[in-house]
Amino acid sequence: MTGFLLRRLVNYVVLAFVATFLAFSLASITFDPIGVLQQRNPPPPAATIDAKRHDLHLDQPIPQRFFTWMGGVVQGDFGRTIADRPITDELGRRVGVSLRLFLLGITIGILFGVLLGVVSAIRQYKFSDYFATLFSFVVLSTPVFVLGTVLKLGAQNLNNSIGDNVLLFTGETTPGFEGSWIASLLDRVQHLIVPTLTIALGQIAYYSRYQRSSMLDVLGSDFLRTAQAKGLTRRKALFKHGLRTALIPMATLFAFGFGLLVVGGTFTERLFSWFGMGDWLITGISTQDTNVTATVTLFVAVCVLFSGWLADVLYAALDPRIRI
């Protein structure tokens, strides 16, 4: 078992490496930072351009550039941005921002998604089921930036009616905010609510659909009947035997949902001016910055692949039938 998980981990590391290499090559081929430089008015002297080219290792073939960069990465140095600032300095902060936003959103999403799915399944074709279905379809068919904007407007209205800015939705903190740690924590929470809700709603809608159908499969099962036949009340049988079994197929979903969300969160970050990884990717592409793009790709690859690994672990933990 441990051996299996270790082998999988090695596989994933290789995959992350390959993904990053591809992103790096693609970025190197398409980006033209020197061209940007040359279009400046007045154009910089040729010596400056040559120096820049040398700094960016553009005079080397792409694989060599990649390994040079990778060599740094292994030692914790992700290279420099196009504006010549060390990436490593910014990386930690941005990862923190992204994780803060998503971990919370996804946890809430999973908890309430599962709950909503279970309730819908148990009360199939009742009002609550129809309501949950409607909710999910509306949320899932709304693009994130629309949903975010609507929530923003809602928050603004709420603030107006209260007459105080309770819910804040620009950035992580109020710039220049000073106060005790309690006050600054509160300030952060005020900033966190609307963006988290934006993410959580989508997640709830998504998970609840899957949980509903996996729970419905279990509802008609013989073992649930056996559990009741031995004296468990329906409710207890449903949760102890039914839900526990219905969660198995969800494990993969939970894990991958997390990995992909980091990429999908780009819009949310931009919308609420959170300078996380998603935001950075857009910045990286628009400034034609290979190193930043590759760094974000590496981060996403690591997230996705770690999720895959986590899914394996969860699966093995949840389902005794998986013997590896």
Added chain:
Amino acid sequence: MSSAELLFDSADRPAPTGPVLEVHDLAVSFPSESGRVRAVRGLSYQVAPGEVLGIVGESGSGKSVSSLAVMGLLPPQARITGSIKFQGRELIGLNDGELSKIRGKRVSMVFQDPLSALTPVYTVGDQIAEALLVHRGAKISKQAAAKRAVELLDLVGIPNAVERAKAFPHEFSGGMRQRAVIAMAIANDPDLIIADEPTTALDVTVQAQVLEVLKTAQEVTGAGIVIITHDLGVVAGFADRLMVMYAGKAVETGQVDEIYARPRMPYTLGLLGSIPRLDVGEKQPLVPIVGQPPSLTELPPGCPFAPRCPMEVDACRTAEPELVDVDGSAEHRAACIRTDELAASDTEGAEAAVEIFGAEVVEEAPIAKVPREERKIVLQLSGLVKHYPVTKGVVLKRRVGTVHAVDGISFDIREGETLGVVGESGCGKTTTLMEILNLQKPMGGTLSVLGQDAADLNAKSRKAIRRDLQVVFQDPMAALDPRLPIFDVIAEPMQVHDLDKEHIANRVPELLDLVGLRREHASRYPAEFSGGQRQRIGIARALALNPKLLVLDEPVSALDVSIQAGVINLLEELKAKLGLSYLFVAHDLSVVRHIADRVAVMYLGKIVEIGQVDEVFDAPRHPYTQALLSAIPIPDPVKERQRERILVTGDLPSPANPPSGCRFRTRCFLHATLSEDKQRTCVEVEPPRQEQGEDHEAACHFAQIRQVL
């Protein structure tokens, strides 16, 4: 089993008085698109303490629904009326919380499909312990419950129970899971156990073991048992009283012996006449009950059996007959207006059934008179081998073992002959069949069909042989394409072989006639037919190209007995009429005895005994055949109670790792009684197939005749 008395100390309980269960005028209906399905329509019965009541009836007759009603486990949309009293207390109207205090403690239930009856994510031990914990709450510690779970597993015959309690359900075989479910059912020493087809999904050898366990369970708990089954053999030796259900009602009730000997309702009579008998040598006619059970949404007035009843008269259609006393005894009751006439007739039981339903023994084909040696060989297998690799890993598969699915089997089938192949599931029956149908050079040994070696065939000659070699599968629904009308289904093989349109258009109605369906049915879709009719369609399709050899894989095992009889009769008629040869694979030995001329008994990829049907059944030489035959219940209460069962222990070993020497030795009862020397022979030397008499061979070093029927 000596711990049993300690486990179940019933001294503190008051001596039971009155019936444990009293069901009165129970009716259950479900909403459906075509109106209310009246699944149970006024059912009344009682179970006395310690009594075993058998409930039999066709699929859909309301057996399961009525017992789920007792457990309070029907889905919420079911409408339930009437009264269900358990030890004097009314159960209908109790809420889930109140019922849950009774369920599993006073009344428990064993379900049909053991494979899905246990929650996959908890260990077997934990699930049994849960039954104790949920009812005794703080009065029993977790450790004590776990210990007790192990004792219960031991009681139901799980070897090495301490270890096995920690296993998950998927690590148990079907039989072991059913034992675990029974352990759960008796955990709280209930007063009533309801077993809904507890052995239907199991192999006969395992069925015999599980029935034995149920008997033990009854002895130690003293509980009343309601056993539901469609197998009249199972209840014959086990039940005290019997209730026959038809269309949601009881149509006959009484003592088991009485009903088997003197059935007083035509339906019961028909049922008894429709089962082939394992213990009867000479050909007996099988009684088919024509038609199907009525739809439960719109029952016409009158006797629900009237459309299928050979004794039906106008009066039957006016009012539904009530259960009335037979021969002036309230012990035996039947719902038929002509009960008295049945009583007055000179014949009884199966004989009466044959007379009343007008069944006949199917004439043998002329070719059957020709001595076997002089007939042509249509199929010959010699030393046929088929192994499957066992692989591990998802991306990089590596071979970790070999399943010896078929390991060198030889037999031949001559013109106009039926060879039955029997054996437990997993013994290689279907693999053998698939190898034959493949018509490729086998992995080992030779296969020749109609005189042609499969190894020498090219694409063209293979296709030509396929015309003469056709197949009928078990599941009539799965074998037919639901989107095609019957005409196309039957025509398909002819189209594949490029027969012209006109020929096909003439042939299909002919085939429908042949299998007893109406010509007008050609335009209908498979879903509009009943199971028996679908099987007939499958047979018509197989016959389309005038084959010489039909391969039948469990062709009747998905059908109810009354329907099964009709299909068996049809197969016999066709064989005689068209001079066909059959390879008939089945697990039901009674059916094989009835239809086959010769029989081959398979065990773990080998043939252990082969020969003339009557020879093998009346004088079996191989211990496995003896055990197999002995495991099969006979629908005759008197005989059945006197029979001594040879129980095969344990489950089939894994075919990936068959035992050395004789493959049956791990379960062989004879082996255990042998001297050490002889035992060594079994372990070291694989027994060859030896002549045991005329056309009778067995593969056992110490073969000896033992009569078991």
